[in-house]
Amino acid sequence: MSARVAGLLVLMLLGTLTAPASASGPVRHDADYPMSAASFRQHLVEKAARYRERLDQTLQEHALPEAKRAEARKRLAEVISKIDRAAEKACADGKVTLAEGKEIRALSKQLRDTLYRELGLSRSKGE
Numbered sequence: 001m002s003a004r005v006a007g008l009l010v011l012m013l014l015g016t017l018t019a020p021a022s023a024s025g026p027v028r029h030d031a032d033y034p035m036s037a038a039s040f041r042q043h044l045v046e047k048a049a050r051y052r053e054r055l056d057q058t059l060q061e062h063a064l065p066e067a068k069r070a071e072a073r074k075r076l077a078e079v080i081s082k083i084d085r086a087a088e089k090a091c092a093d094g095k096v097t098l099a100e101g102k103e104i105r106a107l108s109k110q111l112r113d114t115l116y117r118e119l120g121l122s123r124s125k126g127e
Contacts, residue, residue: 033098037091040101044087048080051112058121072119079111 035043055076059069086107090100116122 033101034095035101037094037096040087040091040096044083044104047108048083051076051080058116062121068119072115072121075115075119079108079115082111083108 052073055072059072064072083104086104087096090096090104
């Protein structure tokens with residue numbers, strides 16, 4: 001085998017060994033379901049805290065007046081309340097299925113997108 005072919009083989013092997021973990025695809029959380037109602041509620045509390053942090057960060061980036069910031073925070077509280085009401089229905093039997101979790105996630109995304117659009121704010125890519 002020539003040195004050139006051997007060098008190419010080494011490079012190809014190194015490329016497959018050093019491939020990023022995300023190359024295998026997105027992380028799936030299907031194994032977390034069915035989830036206990038208590039765990040799901042805790043997850044939603046943590047998510048709500050992140051939503052508030054991200055909104056505050058976005059409001060700072062846009063340098064909005066305090067009146068508009070207060071309105072945005074009030075509207076986010078309404079969004080979180082709607083998500084919580086939907087979650088209570090899903091948690092009624094003590095377990096949350098994958099389908100129920102996906103429904104709540106879709107509702108949450110829809111409500112947050114609407115909130116940001118109505119306030120005239122752009123969202124960060126990671127939200």
